[in-house]
Amino acid sequence: MDEGRGPQPQPSDEALAARVAARDAAALAALYDRYARPVYSMAAYSLGTADAEEVVQDVFLSLWNKAGQFDPARSSFGAWFMAIARHRVLDELRRRGYQQRLLAGETADRLLATTVDESADVAEEAWQRQRGEAVAQALRDLPDEQRRVLMLAYFAGLSHSAMAHHLGWPLGTVKKRIRLGLQKLRRALAPPAGVLSDSPAMTHSSATRIVPGPAAPTAAAASPQHAVEPSPVSRPTAAGTG
Amino acid sequence: MSPTESTQAMQAMRATHVTGAMSCDQVQALSDAYAAGALTAQEHERVDRHLVGCAACRRHVAESVEVASTLPLALAAASSLRLPAGLRDRVLHAVEANAIDRPRRRDEPGRRTPGVVVRCRRSAALRTIAALAAALVLALPVGLGVQLGVALARERALRSELASLVGQQEVVLEVVDARQTVKRLLVPPEGGASSNAPYGKLYTRPDMPHVVAMAGRLPPLLPGYAYHLWVRYQRQDQLAGVLLVNQGFGLLVFDADRDGPVYEVAWITAQPLQPAGAALASTPSGTTILRWQQPPGS
Numbered sequence: 001m002d003e004g005r006g007p008q009p010q011p012s013d014e015a016l017a018a019r020v021a022a023r024d025a026a027a028l029a030a031l032y033d034r035y036a037r038p039v040y041s042m043a044a045y046s047l048g049t050a051d052a053e054e055v056v057q058d059v060f061l062s063l064w065n066k067a068g069q070f071d072p073a074r075s076s077f078g079a080w081f082m083a084i085a086r087h088r089v090l091d092e093l094r095r096r097g098y099q100q101r102l103l104a105g106e107t108a109d110r111l112l113a114t115t116v117d118e119s120a121d122v123a124e125e126a127w128q129r130q131r132g133e134a135v136a137q138a139l140r141d142l143p144d145e146q147r148r149v150l151m152l153a154y155f156a157g158l159s160h161s162a163m164a165h166h167l168g169w170p171l172g173t174v175k176k177r178i179r180l181g182l183q184k185l186r187r188a189l190a191p192p193a194g195v196l197s198d199s200p201a202m203t204h205s206s207a208t209r210i211v212p213g214p215a216a217p218t219a220a221a222a223s224p225q226h227a228v229e230p231s232p233v234s235r236p237t238a239a240g241t242g
Numbered sequence: 243m244s245p246t247e248s249t250q251a252m253q254a255m256r257a258t259h260v261t262g263a264m265s266c267d268q269v270q271a272l273s274d275a276y277a278a279g280a281l282t283a284q285e286h287e288r289v290d291r292h293l294v295g296c297a298a299c300r301r302h303v304a305e306s307v308e309v310a311s312t313l314p315l316a317l318a319a320a321s322s323l324r325l326p327a328g329l330r331d332r333v334l335h336a337v338e339a340n341a342i343d344r345p346r347r348r349d350e351p352g353r354r355t356p357g358v359v360v361r362c363r364r365s366a367a368l369r370t371i372a373a374l375a376a377a378l379v380l381a382l383p384v385g386l387g388v389q390l391g392v393a394l395a396r397e398r399a400l401r402s403e404l405a406s407l408v409g410q411q412e413v414v415l416e417v418v419d420a421r422q423t424v425k426r427l428l429v430p431p432e433g434g435a436s437s438n439a440p441y442g443k444l445y446t447r448p449d450m451p452h453v454v455a456m457a458g459r460l461p462p463l464l465p466g467y468a469y470h471l472w473v474r475y476q477r478q479d480q481l482a483g484v485l486l487v488n489q490g491f492g493l494l495v496f497d498a499d500r501d502g503p504v505y506e507v508a509w510i511t512a513q514p515l516q517p518a519g520a521a522l523a524s525t526p527s528g529t530t531i532l533r534w535q536q537p538p539g540s
Contacts, residue, residue, distance in 0.1 A: 025334065025337055025338060028337055029330075029334055030335070030438060032330060032333060033330075034328070034366075036325055036330070036333075037318045037323075038314035038315045038317065038318040039314065040318075040323065040325055040329075041314060041317045041318040041321050041323055041374060042314040042317055042318075044321075044323055045321070046319065049323070049326070053326055053329055053332075056325075056329060056333060057329075057332060057333050057336055060333045060336075060337065061333075061336055061337060061340060063251055064337045064367075065340070074304075075304060075307060076308060076311075078308075078311050079304075079307050079308050079311040082311040082314055083311070085314070085316070086279070090279075094450075094451065094452075094497070095416075095450070097449055097450070097451070097501050097502075098451055098499070098501045102335055108317060111317065111320050111321065112316060112320050113319065117369075128315065129318075129319060131312065131315055132312075132315035132316050132317075132318050132319030132320075133316075133319045135312040135313065135315055135316035135319070136316040136317075136319045136320045138316075138464055139313075139316055149276055149278075149280070150313070151313075153275070153279045153280035154278050154279050154280040154310060154313050155313070155317075157279055158280070158499065159280055159281060159282045159285075159497075159499055160275065160280050160281070160282070161282065161499065162499035162500070163280070165499070165500075173278075174280075175275060178278055178280050178515070179274045179275065180276050181274075181278075182274040182277065182278055182309055182310065183274065185309050186305065186306070188311045189312070221532070231419070234266065
């Protein structure tokens with residue numbers, strides 16, 4: 001490294017995805033290092049550690065084959081990729097039955113309700129770990145009932161009505177708690193207005209970033225030139241409109 | 243079937259499938275639930291359809307989706323699980339083995355986000371189904387046995403194509419073809435079952451939450467009408483969904499959110515689709531075409 005130049009900024013997730021689309025295996029390895037553990041954790045707590053390995057392999061193979069389908073104008077890479085991973089996990093979880101789904105959601109809720117940082121000694125990209133810790137803290141700060149419905153929805157794939165049935169709450173209450181929970185999470189994770197960053201290495205995605213603390217980069221610091229739009233979250237759909 | 247008739251059949255199918263269009267207010271009110279994965283398959287599909295044509299709602303939903311996508315990162319941060327030794331090498335080796343696939347360029351036609359790829363495949367599949375249906379209309383063979391064989395083959399082919407169309411083929415096969423499958427037969431309510439009358443089948447499995455409903459020999463409907471499947475569960479009537487119909491054969495797959503749902507009654511009505519922006523029907527109406535009821539005392 002030349003003196004005075006400092007460390008080179010890490011490539012964004014989106015830049016790596018483009019290289020994966022061009023069949024760059026090293027770029028895929030870099031994305032593995034950033035995202036394998038979240039995928040593995042989600043799969044392990046839902047399906048068990050043995051099956052979680054297969055899920056990780058399948059998901060990154062999907063990435064290899066589908067990277068050309070990722071459109072950075074529609075979403076961040078993280079959102080797109082986590083949708084693929086979640087879909088894969090829920091597909092298998094649904095085959096195992098309703099009780100297994102409930103268990104997955106309740107397990108995630110218990111883990112995120114009380115755990116303090118357990119992963120300090122786990123080798124992981126510093127940026128991703130920091131981001132995860134910020135989200136975990138925000139979840140611990142949520143009212144229990146709001147966090148619980150978010151966990152049951154996201155990790156167990158339960159619909160409003162299924163949660164109302166399981167929890168014995170009115171349907172309107174479930175909907176309200178999901179909305180409030182995600183809104184609080186969004187506010188807790190949004191960077192303060194007017195704070196600028198001179199640390200491009202902090203941000204891996206050129207889309208909306210979620211970072212902790214007061215000295216956080218703003219989303220505008222390296223925002224894309226065009227509006228970020230979501231990809232519809234892939235999930236099993238019903239034939240007809242069931 | 244002529245090209246014009248094929249186009250008309252495809253349009254009729256699209257009209258049947260695009261039901262209950264949502265307004266922007268409705269979509270934005272559901273954006274957090276959408277992002278968290280709390281919508282039913284039906285609601286999710288309706289939001290997706292709205293998002294295809296609404297950039298403002300896509301931006302609104304994008305924010306919620308970004309937040310929700312950080313939840314697995316939180317799980318990883320809160321967990322002491324380590325990635326298994328050697329997993330990285332196994333994944334990269336699997337990728338290298340797969341690298342014999344043809345290279346895909348970023349500017350390759352059809353490059354889309356996952357949801358839109360599904361819709362593009364559906365559009366292509368709709369045209370394929372119309373062509374398939376046309377190809378299956380054979381010249382009448384001699385002998386009843388051969389005619390029945392043609393009809394059965396046609397039903398199987400249409401069933402398979404419809405299931406593939408909506409990406410549920412594996413689920414359909416698992417629910418319909420298992421040893422523990424429970425099948426309920428829906429018949430015309432006036433007892434008019436015959437070789438020409440409509441018929442329906444409702445498949446459930448005790449160990450799965452998915453329900454598959456099929457119906458055959460359905461008469462064509464007026465524009466603005468669709469076949470609705472209703473179920474009664476714990477004395478409450480609920481709309482299970484609207485059948486996707488082609489060439490008189492209808493299919494609906496839905497998640498009952500409980501394993502092996504036990505319904506008291508199931509019936510299919512032909513009733514009007516709700517206007518754009520309104521919720522789907524909340525009460526049965528119109529004509530009951532097919533019905534099954536749990537026998538008393540069972």
